[in-house]
Amino acid sequence: MSPRHTPHTPDAGAAPAATSSTSVEAEIARWRSYVVARSSVTAADADELEDHLRGQIDDLTAAGLAQDEAFLVAIKRMGSQADVAREFARTHSRRLWRQLVLDGGESRPRGTAGPMLGFAVAAGLAVKLPWLAIDPERAPFDYLLTAMPLLLTVLAAFLWWRRSDSAATLATVGSVAAGLIALGVAYPFDDSSDTATLALLHGAIVMWLGVGIAYAAGDWRSRNARMDFIRFTGEWLIYMFLIATGGGVLMGVSLAVFEGLGLDPIVAITEWVLPLGVGGATVVAAWLVESKQEVLESIAPALTRIFAPVATLALVAMLGGAAVSGGFQDSRDVLIAVDLVLVVVLGLVLYSISAIEPSSPAGWTDRLQLALVVAALALDVVALVAMADRTFDGGLTPNRVATLGMNLVLLVNLTGTAWLYLQRLLRGTALTALLRWQTGYLPVFGAWAAVVVVALPPLFAFA
Amino acid sequence: MKVSKDLMAASSAPLVLAILAEGESYGYAIVRRVRELSDGEIEWTDGLLYPLLHRLEDAGHVESRWGQSDTGRRRRYYRLTAAGTAEITEQRRQWAAVAAALESAWDGVRQAITPLAPGAAP
Numbered sequence: 001m002s003p004r005h006t007p008h009t010p011d012a013g014a015a016p017a018a019t020s021s022t023s024v025e026a027e028i029a030r031w032r033s034y035v036v037a038r039s040s041v042t043a044a045d046a047d048e049l050e051d052h053l054r055g056q057i058d059d060l061t062a063a064g065l066a067q068d069e070a071f072l073v074a075i076k077r078m079g080s081q082a083d084v085a086r087e088f089a090r091t092h093s094r095r096l097w098r099q100l101v102l103d104g105g106e107s108r109p110r111g112t113a114g115p116m117l118g119f120a121v122a123a124g125l126a127v128k129l130p131w132l133a134i135d136p137e138r139a140p141f142d143y144l145l146t147a148m149p150l151l152l153t154v155l156a157a158f159l160w161w162r163r164s165d166s167a168a169t170l171a172t173v174g175s176v177a178a179g180l181i182a183l184g185v186a187y188p189f190d191d192s193s194d195t196a197t198l199a200l201l202h203g204a205i206v207m208w209l210g211v212g213i214a215y216a217a218g219d220w221r222s223r224n225a226r227m228d229f230i231r232f233t234g235e236w237l238i239y240m241f242l243i244a245t246g247g248g249v250l251m252g253v254s255l256a257v258f259e260g261l262g263l264d265p266i267v268a269i270t271e272w273v274l275p276l277g278v279g280g281a282t283v284v285a286a287w288l289v290e291s292k293q294e295v296l297e298s299i300a301p302a303l304t305r306i307f308a309p310v311a312t313l314a315l316v317a318m319l320g321g322a323a324v325s326g327g328f329q330d331s332r333d334v335l336i337a338v339d340l341v342l343v344v345v346l347g348l349v350l351y352s353i354s355a356i357e358p359s360s361p362a363g364w365t366d367r368l369q370l371a372l373v374v375a376a377l378a379l380d381v382v383a384l385v386a387m388a389d390r391t392f393d394g395g396l397t398p399n400r401v402a403t404l405g406m407n408l409v410l411l412v413n414l415t416g417t418a419w420l421y422l423q424r425l426l427r428g429t430a431l432t433a434l435l436r437w438q439t440g441y442l443p444v445f446g447a448w449a450a451v452v453v454v455a456l457p458p459l460f461a462f463a
Numbered sequence: 464m465k466v467s468k469d470l471m472a473a474s475s476a477p478l479v480l481a482i483l484a485e486g487e488s489y490g491y492a493i494v495r496r497v498r499e500l501s502d503g504e505i506e507w508t509d510g511l512l513y514p515l516l517h518r519l520e521d522a523g524h525v526e527s528r529w530g531q532s533d534t535g536r537r538r539r540y541y542r543l544t545a546a547g548t549a550e551i552t553e554q555r556r557q558w559a560a561v562a563a564a565l566e567s568a569w570d571g572v573r574q575a576i577t578p579l580a581p582g583a584a585p
Binding site: 044045047048049050051052054055056059077078079080081083084087088223361427428429430432436 | 489490491492494495508509510511513514515517520521523526527528529532536537538539
């Protein structure tokens with residue numbers, strides 16, 4: 001038996017809710033505010049710890065201790081707040097920087113701006129050098145199918161360097177890029193062929209997952225690493241958008257000023273500033289995501305809350321429109337538009353689940369997300385029904401196969417998502433099941449994209 | 464006697480899973496049960512149980528839901544999943560292997576080491 005005042009079982013006859021003395025209540029409130037102040041401890045975690053503390057105090061007072069004594073013993077048993085907070089940080093390692101902050105910053109990834117600029121220049125050259133070898137105006141796809149893998153390889157190399165990872169990881173990404181470039185060279189794409197556009201778009205997906213391998217420092221099987229990469233993707237896109245907007249405005253202004261000076265800057269801007277800028281921006285955006293993490297971490301949940309309701313309303317309006325007009329009329333581009341809608345919805349779902357604490361209880365956000373996903377699925381079904389009798393009339397085209405395939409990939413993903421949201425709302429389960437579903441699904445996108453890149457062009461004779 | 468920190472760290476997850484195999488429970492009750500089962504020899508730092516529970520949930524061995532205590536406090540309840548049950552079997556196998564190896568090793572050097580307590584040695 002423990003030498004301390006430890007009752008083995010709670011005293012059955014003790015009066016319940018014994019922790020009502022105001023001074024102890026004030027102490028508990030103060031303790032709680034200290035606990036929550038640790039960035040790794042969420043409000044839900046604090047609720048759980050507080051329930052524990054109160055249970056312990058009740059038992060100790062039932063065993064004969066005064067309330068303030070019971071409080072002190074219970075606090076001591078809880079352990080040092082720093083230890084507990086560090087353990088919580090280890091558990092929610094979704095945010096590596098929190099751990100780094102808590103541990104005093106050792107083994108921080110390399111992050112000074114100087115070498116980053118070196119990688120940015122290399123990325124700019126990755127866009128510009130193929131330009132000098134292949135004229136993008138004469139053979140746009142040959143150029144893009146070379147520049148895109150090169151550029152993303154430089155980005156992957158930057159992430160690889162920051163993580164001081166093994167050479168094997170970089171070799172993996174490099175071989176994916178080499179494979180894509182080799183396909184671009186080997187396949188005799190026409191300048192205006194659909195299969196070339198498809199190969200480029202799907203090649204970018206494959207290559208981006210390659211960047212993910214570098215991002216995860218080889219640990220791409222880990223669920224946390226995959227979720228972090230999904231988050232990285234979203235934040236990287238936001239930064240790219242911001243940089244592109246700023247850069248576009250700046251280029252427009254420069255154009256006007258130089259023309260006023262009687263000089264023609266158009267060649268310098270479109271052939272040098274633009275490609276070098278696009279290349280450099282990819283690395284700078286990645287660096288910003290990693291080093292200014294806190295900025296976007298507070299933006300992402302806000303963006304989700306704004307756009308999830310708006311997107312739901314838009315989808316409901318589209319469904320209303322479908323009901324009024326009696327379904328989709330022209331089936332040619334409908335599925336592409338619907339695919340884009342599904343991608344946007346999936347993006348919002350991913351943003352939402354990455355912004356919510358996984359252990360948090362189900363709430364109105366989940367209801368809204370479920371409504372959003374169900375509306376998107378309904379729209380997709382309307383589009384598929386409209387297409388069913390028409391698609392195969394004109395025979396299969398590469399565009400139809402690719403959009404239909406991507407549609408199915410997204411449909412399965414969102415159906416699973418809707419089902420898991422429903423489970424969560426009905427049974428109050430944690431978000432973990434959804435996280436597992438989404439992170440586990442990631443390779444499916446890569447697999448389908450690889451099929452489109454490798455198999456589709458020869459099947460359709462590079463049309 | 465106190466169980467050493469390392470041993471406690473290694474045994475905490477198996478203990479929690481085994482206790483949850485008895486039925487759904489919550490943090491404080493788990494700590495109490497550990498004290499009971501170990502006759503007070505195992506004294507956990509209570510706060511560290513929760514990160515452990517969350518890790519087990521991440522690994523899919525337990526699942527949780529929010530409920531209420533008798534007095535109306537928000538309380539989080541945990542219960543074992545099918546994967547958790549399988550994990551217990553695996554852990555039992557590992558612990559049995561370790562315990563058997565230790566027993567044989569100590570048996571072999573019976574003269575060199577002090578008996579646990581008068582008459583307590585098997």
